[in-house]
Amino acid sequence: MSYIKKPVARHPSLQPNKLGLTVRDYEGSMSTLCAGCGHDSITAAIVRAFYEMDISPHMVAKMSGIGCSSKTPTYFLSGAHGFNSAHGRMPAIATGAAAANKQMSLIGVSGDGDSLSIGLGQMCHAIRRNVNMLYVIENNGVYGLTKGQFSASADVGSKSKRGEPNTQSPIDPVMLALNLGATFVARSFSGDKAQLVPILKAGLRHHGFALVDVISPCVTFNDHEGSTKSYMYTRKHQLPMIEASYVPPATEITVDFPAGSATDVKLHDGSTVRLRKLAKDYDATDRTKALAQLYAHQNSGEIPVGLLYLNEGGTEMHEGAKTVDVPLTSVPYEALCPGSTALDKLQQGYR
Amino acid sequence: MHEALAVQTNDFAFKLANVNGTGSASANSMLMQAIFRMGIPVSGKNLFPSNIQGLPTWYEIRVNKDGHTARTSTYELTVAMNAETFERDILEVRAGGYVLYDSTWPLEKRLMRDDVTFLGVPYARLCNEVFADSRERTLMKNIAYVGTLAALLSIDMEVLSSMLKEKFGKKPALMESNRKAIQLGFDYAKEHFKCPLPTRLEKMNATDQSILIDGNTATALGCVYAGATVAAWYPITPSTSVLDAFTSLCAKFRTDKDSGKRNYCILQAEDELAAIGMVIGASWMGARSFTSTAGPGISLMNELIGLAYYAEIPAVIVDVQRVGPSTGMPTRTQQGDILLCAYASHGDTKHILLFPANPEECFYFAVKSFDLAEKFQTPVFMLTDLDIGMNDWVIPRLKWDDAYRPDRGRVLSHADLEAMPKFYRYSPEDADGVAARTLPGVHSKGAFFTRGSGHNRLGGYTEIPDEYQDVMDRLTRKHHSARAYVPEAVVETQKAATFGVVTVGGCDLAVREAIKTLTAQGLVGDFMRIRGFPFGDDVEKFLAEHDRVFVVEQNRDAQLRTLLVNETASPKEKLHSVLAYGGFPLQAHQVVAGVTSQMKSGGRA
Numbered sequence: 001m002s003y004i005k006k007p008v009a010r011h012p013s014l015q016p017n018k019l020g021l022t023v024r025d026y027e028g029s030m031s032t033l034c035a036g037c038g039h040d041s042i043t044a045a046i047v048r049a050f051y052e053m054d055i056s057p058h059m060v061a062k063m064s065g066i067g068c069s070s071k072t073p074t075y076f077l078s079g080a081h082g083f084n085s086a087h088g089r090m091p092a093i094a095t096g097a098a099a100a101n102k103q104m105s106l107i108g109v110s111g112d113g114d115s116l117s118i119g120l121g122q123m124c125h126a127i128r129r130n131v132n133m134l135y136v137i138e139n140n141g142v143y144g145l146t147k148g149q150f151s152a153s154a155d156v157g158s159k160s161k162r163g164e165p166n167t168q169s170p171i172d173p174v175m176l177a178l179n180l181g182a183t184f185v186a187r188s189f190s191g192d193k194a195q196l197v198p199i200l201k202a203g204l205r206h207h208g209f210a211l212v213d214v215i216s217p218c219v220t221f222n223d224h225e226g227s228t229k230s231y232m233y234t235r236k237h238q239l240p241m242i243e244a245s246y247v248p249p250a251t252e253i254t255v256d257f258p259a260g261s262a263t264d265v266k267l268h269d270g271s272t273v274r275l276r277k278l279a280k281d282y283d284a285t286d287r288t289k290a291l292a293q294l295y296a297h298q299n300s301g302e303i304p305v306g307l308l309y310l311n312e313g314g315t316e317m318h319e320g321a322k323t324v325d326v327p328l329t330s331v332p333y334e335a336l337c338p339g340s341t342a343l344d345k346l347q348q349g350y351r
Numbered sequence: 352m353h354e355a356l357a358v359q360t361n362d363f364a365f366k367l368a369n370v371n372g373t374g375s376a377s378a379n380s381m382l383m384q385a386i387f388r389m390g391i392p393v394s395g396k397n398l399f400p401s402n403i404q405g406l407p408t409w410y411e412i413r414v415n416k417d418g419h420t421a422r423t424s425t426y427e428l429t430v431a432m433n434a435e436t437f438e439r440d441i442l443e444v445r446a447g448g449y450v451l452y453d454s455t456w457p458l459e460k461r462l463m464r465d466d467v468t469f470l471g472v473p474y475a476r477l478c479n480e481v482f483a484d485s486r487e488r489t490l491m492k493n494i495a496y497v498g499t500l501a502a503l504l505s506i507d508m509e510v511l512s513s514m515l516k517e518k519f520g521k522k523p524a525l526m527e528s529n530r531k532a533i534q535l536g537f538d539y540a541k542e543h544f545k546c547p548l549p550t551r552l553e554k555m556n557a558t559d560q561s562i563l564i565d566g567n568t569a570t571a572l573g574c575v576y577a578g579a580t581v582a583a584w585y586p587i588t589p590s591t592s593v594l595d596a597f598t599s600l601c602a603k604f605r606t607d608k609d610s611g612k613r614n615y616c617i618l619q620a621e622d623e624l625a626a627i628g629m630v631i632g633a634s635w636m637g638a639r640s641f642t643s644t645a646g647p648g649i650s651l652m653n654e655l656i657g658l659a660y661y662a663e664i665p666a667v668i669v670d671v672q673r674v675g676p677s678t679g680m681p682t683r684t685q686q687g688d689i690l691l692c693a694y695a696s697h698g699d700t701k702h703i704l705l706f707p708a709n710p711e712e713c714f715y716f717a718v719k720s721f722d723l724a725e726k727f728q729t730p731v732f733m734l735t736d737l738d739i740g741m742n743d744w745v746i747p748r749l750k751w752d753d754a755y756r757p758d759r760g761r762v763l764s765h766a767d768l769e770a771m772p773k774f775y776r777y778s779p780e781d782a783d784g785v786a787a788r789t790l791p792g793v794h795s796k797g798a799f800f801t802r803g804s805g806h807n808r809l810g811g812y813t814e815i816p817d818e819y820q821d822v823m824d825r826l827t828r829k830h831h832s833a834r835a836y837v838p839e840a841v842v843e844t845q846k847a848a849t850f851g852v853v854t855v856g857g858c859d860l861a862v863r864e865a866i867k868t869l870t871a872q873g874l875v876g877d878f879m880r881i882r883g884f885p886f887g888d889d890v891e892k893f894l895a896e897h898d899r900v901f902v903v904e905q906n907r908d909a910q911l912r913t914l915l916v917n918e919t920a921s922p923k924e925k926l927h928s929v930l931a932y933g934g935f936p937l938q939a940h941q942v943v944a945g946v947t948s949q950m951k952s953g954g955r956a
Contacts, residue, residue, distance in 0.1 A: 056795070057795065057798065058791075058792065058793075058794065058795035058797070058798045059792055061636070061791050061792075063632075073800075074800060074812075078798075079795055079798050080798055081791035081792070081797075081798050081799070081801075082798075082799070082800035082801060082802075083632075083635060083800075083801045083802075084800065084801070084802040084803065084804065085628075085631075085655075085658060085801075085803060086654055086655055086658050086803055089624065089625075089628045089654070089655060089658075091625075091628075092583075092620065092624070092625035092626075092627075092628025092629050092632065093628045093629070093631055093632035093635070094632060095618065095625075095628070095629050095632060096581060096583060096618070096628060096629035096630060096631060096632025096633035096634075096635075096636070096640065097632035097633065097635060097636045097791075098632075099581045099583075099616040099618060099629065099632075099633050099638070100580070100581055100616075100632070100633040100634075100636035100637060100638035100640070101636045101637065101638075101791065101792060103792065104636070104791055104792050121621055121622070121625075122621070122624070122625055122628070124621075125620070125621040125625065129618075318616070321613065321616045321617070321618075322611060322612060322613050323612065323613050323614075323615070323616050324607070324612045324613065324614055325612070327792075328580040328581065328614065328615070328616060328638050329580075329636055329637040329638050329790065331580065331614050333578045333756060333757055335614060336575075336578040336580065336605065336614055337575075337576055337578055337755075338575065338576070338604040339751065339753055340750070340751040340752070340753050342604065343572075343576070343749060343750075343751045344748075346572075347562050347748055347749060350562035350563055350564045351387075351388065351562060351563065
């Protein structure tokens with residue numbers, strides 16, 4: 001009876017968002033990562049964030065480099081434009097993409113090898129340029145696809161699966177980004193979706209480069225006793241500093257917090273990020289103080305998490321470049337070519 | 352007494368030996384511009400060091416009424432303003448020629464030659480008397496020799512004075528200093544020497560319809576006219592001025608006067624790896640985007656050039672070639688990146704190359720590069736060189752057809768996608784082997800996953816041999832199709848020609864001049880200048896029609912010849928190389944010598 005058009009079957013719990021899309025519409029193909037991989041939890045958080053933000057998938061460009069983490073854009077937003085590029089080169093490609101079309105939502109997914117070793121320079125310069133994008137580092141301290149070498153984020157003393165300790169000091173993307181002048185710096189844990197989703201949402205709406213370092217344990221190569229990037233170690237040592245909640249534009253903020261315990265930061269699009277202090281005296285809007293406190297905590301073996309720094313006043317790349325308000329891809333050719341009369345006139349100066 | 356030169360009107364060359372950073376560049380380009388404005392074919396070659404201040408630098412000017420303005424190292428006159436290089440500079444003047452020098456200090460006896468005439472002008476002393484500021488004294492010494500040369504070569508003083516007015520109209524004090532300095536040098540010459548010399552200028556009208564422009568500016572102008580909106584680059588000699596010019600042209604033509612908002616975005620990248628990445632990202636998003644670099648930059652870009660090739664993303668790469676390998680000689684010219692660009696990146700890759708010979712072609716080929724890159728969804732290289740890029744050339748006035756619209760290639764619109772049941776990135780292909788692409792944000796049906804990893808004709812990930820090969824074979828077909836779209840070769844044949852001469856890019860003028868000289872000597876050859884790769888039928892035909900072919904190029908390893916051997920049906924035995932790769936622009940006599948010696952010896956490769 002094929003002439004009867006059947007309604008699309010939808011589980012009653014699948015509520016459509018403002019675009020009429022359910023969370024299913026924000027998923028991608030089946031993950032091919034190891035069962036229990038932290039990256040898959042981050043994928044689920046990304047799906048949730050885009051769904052809750054009512055963003056059209058085809059208005060999203062999902063960019064990645066090479067590595068386990070960089071495979072994950074296939075696993076979310078199958079309706080988005082994906083670009084799985086080359087190892088460590090995603091920041092530049094994303095920068096060019098952002099330059100061409102400022103209306104697309106850009107998410108870059110990277111790993112600690114991709115961003116902190118081969119692509120360290122590119123990541124740093126994307127931060128300096130303040131490219132308008134959400135940049136997620138799925139950080140597990142280890143190379144997965146090449147089977148278990150230490151990465152640049154491995155802590156001193158952290159042990160490999162074979163028991164050898166790492167002796168080289170780690171590159172910490174959070175401290176690095178803060179020092180480079182990043183305007184949105186967060187750290188989260190793949191095992192804490194409630195914390196991660198609001199950070200991702202705020203990052204997507206931040207006007208500039210939003211760096212989110214997510215500790216994402218590698219179940220195959222780095223989840224053993226002696227590793228400082230294991231599930232158990234991260235759960236035990238994570239130290240929530242700031243709880244962020246994302247409040248869309250024109251939404252009444254109803255929850256009250258005791259005075260002094262929360263700060264509201266208005267984003268460019270009119271939405272608000274509410275930063276609730278969990279650690280005493282921590283100020284996520286003061287770079288100098290944040291750096292000092294984070295440094296002290298990390299030195300004592302803790303892993304500070306939360307939206308650690310937010311400054312909506314930075315100069316985003318397009319602002320610095322003074323580009324027109326519309327995407328450059330939409331400027332008609334007639335507005336770009338000066339024409340024959342202008343060429344003739346110009347050449348009078350080449351005599 | 353030595354034999355004097357016969358009168359050579361509008362047919363001679365002179366060399367100016369300077370210290371870099373002393374303002375000699377503006378004096379020298381003033382000379383060239385004045386000769387150009389007198390309507391005489393002229394070229395200027397700046398032979399400069401990789402340095403900011405204090406090292407020797409030379410500028411050569413050649414005037415030739417017949418338009419032979421390739422470099423020549425036969426100088427009738429040398430202006431020796433650098434004591435450090437006196438010895439060499441004086442030795443290089445041809446017998447019977449002249450040496451103009453600063454006679455404030457006596458010239459050492461051992462440097463004197465009795466077969467040339469020494470013309471001493473005490474520039475330092477004269478300038479010290481007239482100018483108070485020490486920097487001005489140094490700068491005006493150079494301007495003063497412009498005045499002397501005006502007297503010696505009969506440069507039109509009215510032309511010089513109108514140039515000064517245009518240049519310094521808004522800076523009266525500077526104009527006055529320059530005017531004074533020119534007059535100083537001019538009057539001294541008139542008083543002390545017999546003017547003009549046998550090497551002299553006479554007004555012509557051969558440059559009325561021409562302009563004076565360097566290739567990098569012309570390239571940038573082409574990028575503006577092509578509608579490029581995103582440029583990403585890393586500073587490198589000799590390509591930096593492409594972006595300098597693009598920046599100022601965009602400021603002029605692409606900036607809204609009221610709001611200051613710009614219809615372009617220029618990204619100074621952290622290195623060339625990032626620069627090409629930005630171009631790929633912007634092109635993928637749908638902007639016309641380009642980068643400009645030199646050999647070392649191409650080396651760094653190799654990885655991502657492969658990505659653009661395999662994922663089929665347009666990219667325009669301007670390579671202003673300089674002397675390699677490694678840092679090599681960054682301020683010298685060469686054609687050493689031909690093979691590097693033709694096969695850039697790992698795995699099986701082949702690219703479209705365009706070879707302009709002069710700034711005129713830089714302009715037109717820059718536009719063409721974007722059309723080809725988008726039509727074939729692939730990187731396109733435009734290979735110029737330092738000589739073309741950084742020296743001023745006299746070229747015909749550029750023309751623009753206002754009916755031109757960019758060839759964006761097969762890009763699906765919102766309506767196209769709306770009407771399609773389903774979109775697949777890499778099929779179906781058209782007759783040229785090109786599949787349609789979509790741009791992000793246009794339509795939900797156009798979304799797909801771009802990847803540099805193995806993919807099949809549907810755009811899906813694959814590690815299956817047949818599926819991988821299927822796509823790779825289409826890329827071969829696509830590349831092959833491009834042979835009909837690259838600029839055709841320039842061919843000039845002669846009756847009774849017994850051999851062919853094939854060349855490329857900036858060798859053009861020297862080879863044409865050489866062919867004329869050879870013909871006069873009874874060695875009659877046909878000429879072909881290749882302007883694009885993959886090679887078209889015209890190239891195959893020329894090679895097939897000649898039993899003996901000389902391939903003239905500026906590199907050690909005969910890279911163009913290698914590419915011809917590799918990519919045409921021509922047997923390698925009949926392709927003989929004539930090579931010049933010392934770093935200075937090619938001269939006709941080098942070509943003549945290369946051809947004649949091989950003709951005599953039976954023409955071994």
